[in-house]
Amino acid sequence: DVVMTQSPLSLPVTLGQPASISCRSSQSLVSSDGNTFLNWFHQRPGQSPRRLIYKVSNRDSGVPDRFSGSGSGTDFTLKISRVEAEDVGVYYCMQGTHWPWTFGQGTKVEIK
Amino acid sequence: EVQLVESGGGLVQPGGSLRLSCAASGFTFSSYWMSWVRQAPGKGLEWLANIKGDGSEKYYVDSMKGRFTISRDNANNSLYLQMNSLRAEDTAVYYCARPRRSISEEYWGQGTLVTVSS
Numbered sequence: 001d002v003v004m005t006q007s008p009l010s011l012p013v014t015l016g017q018p019a020s021i022s023c024r025s026s027q028s029l030v031s032s033d034g035n036t037f038l039n040w041f042h043q044r045p046g047q048s049p050r051r052l053i054y055k056v057s058n059r060d061s062g063v064p065d066r067f068s069g070s071g072s073g074t075d076f077t078l079k080i081s082r083v084e085a086e087d088v089g090v091y092y093c094m095q096g097t098h099w100p101w102t103f104g105q106g107t108k109v110e111i112k
Numbered sequence: 113e114v115q116l117v118e119s120g121g122g123l124v125q126p127g128g129s130l131r132l133s134c135a136a137s138g139f140t141f142s143s144y145w146m147s148w149v150r151q152a153p154g155k156g157l158e159w160l161a162n163i164k165g166d167g168s169e170k171y172y173v174d175s176m177k178g179r180f181t182i183s184r185d186n187a188n189n190s191l192y193l194q195m196n197s198l199r200a201e202d203t204a205v206y207y208c209a210r211p212r213r214s215i216s217e218e219y220w221g222q223g224t225l226v227t228v229s230s
Contacts, residue, residue: 001174037213041157048207048220049157061216092157096213100173101159 002026002095006104012112013087019080021107023093028073030097037096040069040078041103044089053078085111114138114219116208121224128198128228134191134208134221142166142186147211148193149220150204158204161193162211198228 003026013019029036040053051060053069056076066081080087088111093104120132134146148160161182162171170182181194191208205223212218 035214048222050220051218054212054216054218055214058216060218094157094159096211099162099171103157103159106156 001100002029002098002102004093004095004102004104006091006093006107009105009107011107011109013080013083013109014112015085016082019083019087019109021078021091021093021109023071023076023078023104025074025076025095027098029076029095030073035097036072038069038071038076039094039096040067041092041094042087042089043092043106049092083109083111114210114217116210116219116221118206118208118221118224121206121226123227123229124198125230126199126228129194129196130198130226132193132195132206132208132224132226136189136191136208136210139210141184141189144210146182146184146191147209148180148182148191149207149209151207151223152201152204155204160206163191195226198226200228202226203228 005024007022029038036056038056041049041051043049052063052067057069068079070077090106090108092106115137117135124130142165144165147162151157160173163182167184179197183192205225207223208221210219
């Protein structure tokens with residue numbers, strides 16, 4: 001199975017400041033059709049996960065443009081340009097290229 | 113509006129069985145792959161199984177093979193997860209999802225809690 005490794009696992013942030021989460025996969029996430037199925041999810045306490053980003057850098061409907069994704073191959077990054085209070089929670093990267101689809105361990109974002 | 117509503121969770125003894133259901137609405141159910149994902153208390157996410165729109169293809173994470181079965185009833189817009197030989201480590205919130213790998217509009221339900229304990 002593809003292992004997804006996130007860092008950091010805990011991220012204290014200051015409101016209005018940028019934040020960045022890294023995700024590394026144990027093998028390339030480029031599929032045979034050339035797509036890279038790397039997603040980012042956000043989960044608030046007591047809520048279902050919500051996908052923010054699909055295929056590395058595409059924002060899902062309704063996701064604020066302060067969220068951006070980048071990367072290629074095995075190294076990926078989620079950036080929040082200016083953290084807002086509603087951004088707290090746990091962020092997961094997830095690969096959908098190789099079965100079984102797998103998630104990173106999660107990064108807990110909290111306000112300093 | 114797309115809605116996915118899970119049900120069927122509860123307390124079950126080790127070795128027991130449970131069938132989870134997911135009622136789908138707001139879209140043409142038979143046209144979409146559907147999935148089950150779970151999250152143990154305080155832990156991360158685990159994608160368990162996928163089933164094609166017509167039910168002809170199914171994929172399972174290895175640890176579930178032989179114990180869990182994903183199925184669907186397109187006439188009733190319902191997705192199921194039959195879980196047998198349950199273990200304490202199967203205790204989790206189980207989510208139904210409509211995955212969309214290449215476009216937006218991926219949806220998840222609110223989850224149903226399964227507790228395996230004597």
